[in-house]
Amino acid sequence: MQTADDVLIRESIREPERFAPLFDRHADAVHRYLARRIGESADDLLAETFLVAFRRRAAYQPTQLDVRPWLFGIATNVLRRHVRQEGRRYRALARVGWSEPGPYADDPPDDRLDAQALRAELAAALAALKPADRDVLLLVAWAQLSYAEIAATLDIPIGTVRSRLNRARRLTRAALTSLEEDR
Helix, strand or coil, X not given: CCXXXXXXXXXXXXXXXXXHHHHHHXXXXXXXXXXXXXXXXXXXXXXXXXXXXXXXXXXCCCCXXXXXXXXXXHHHHHHHCCHHHHHHHHHHXXXXXXXXXXXXXXXXXXXXXXXXXXXXXXHHHHHHCCHHHHHHHHHHHCCCCCHHHHHHHHCCCHHHHHHHHHHHHHHHHHHHHHHHHHC
């Protein structure tokens, strides 16, 4: 039987090596999220995310949710330091488009085909969003977190998650519809 994440965190305070299974369990999901957001810098940001988590493990407050929201919250905060780079990346992708499968290659084929058709437009729409709205949208779309998990991740009320997600979806949809009508 697998030891619960919150137990591993608690045990790792006295035995630091007990933190390693958390990395093994959650690094792939956090890396995918970061890679989609920032590209090649994801490896560095993943390392920084788990370093921050390790350093702050004594302050971890278990909730009825698992440890993922805590880790995604740290990853999002680490990412915020790199927001300028992310914005530049989306603007560049809007100009030239994505040319290789990238970190979303595991997605179902139909999703990849739909995404490939709108890559430049989607990148431009994402670049135009406020960072807080983009965070919520991408935590739903790419990290597949629930509203409750996103609220815990970003330390905001669930109603704020809903309003940011609604706004992000509305603005993204409007940007994509506007571009489609211009064609």
